[in-house]
Amino acid sequence: MEKMHPTGDRAVAPARRRGLADEVADRIREAIFSGAYAPGAPLREVELSSTLQVSRGPVREALRVLEREGLVHCAWHRGTVVTTLSAEDVAELDSLRGALEDLAVQQVIAHASEEDLATIEKAAGVMDRTTDPHAMVRLDIAFHDAVxxxxxxxxxxxxxxxxxxxxxxxxxxxxxxxxxxxxGCIPQEHHALAAALRA
Structure with missing residues (x-):
């Protein structure tokens, strides 16, 4: 029997399928990461809807997902733009990332398996063969994902x-x-970190 609140409302709202909105969010996110949309660039629902061949509903929902991730900024009556990070944003990200990575290093040294460490070393090794800056950024993120x-x-x-x-x-x-x-420096830094994790 369906559980109801005393008021007669459902205790849990019916689930909605979000597959299309998630796919649209993935496509827009990928476009931002590939450099197709630079920081400050407008993301217009009508244009995205036409380009992605979907209705505006999934586009609108996808933009809300990306806003929660901090990738875009939505302003009433001004539309949506790719986030431009301020100096304060960068400082906060840097300090928080540093704190998280310090704890991550401690946890990896204490708990990581040989397979985990090999995966981290492989992620660092791939960087040696990369000369494209955008590809290097992806590999940089992938390395930290592995950590x-x-x-x-x-x-x-x-x-x-x-x-x-x-x-x-x-x-x-x-x-x-x-x-x-x-x-030049990023592969060396990540190889050094991978080696330190075995200490």
Missing amino acids: FAATGHQRLGAAWETIRCQVHLFLLTRIGLSTEGYL
């Missing part, structure tokens, strides 16, 4: 997920200004 996955700490992994897209956006902003030093 957080190896912690076995679900809430720590969830905390990383809340800032993951914003960190990706920050790295894209960084290479948009200059790639000098990034392609």
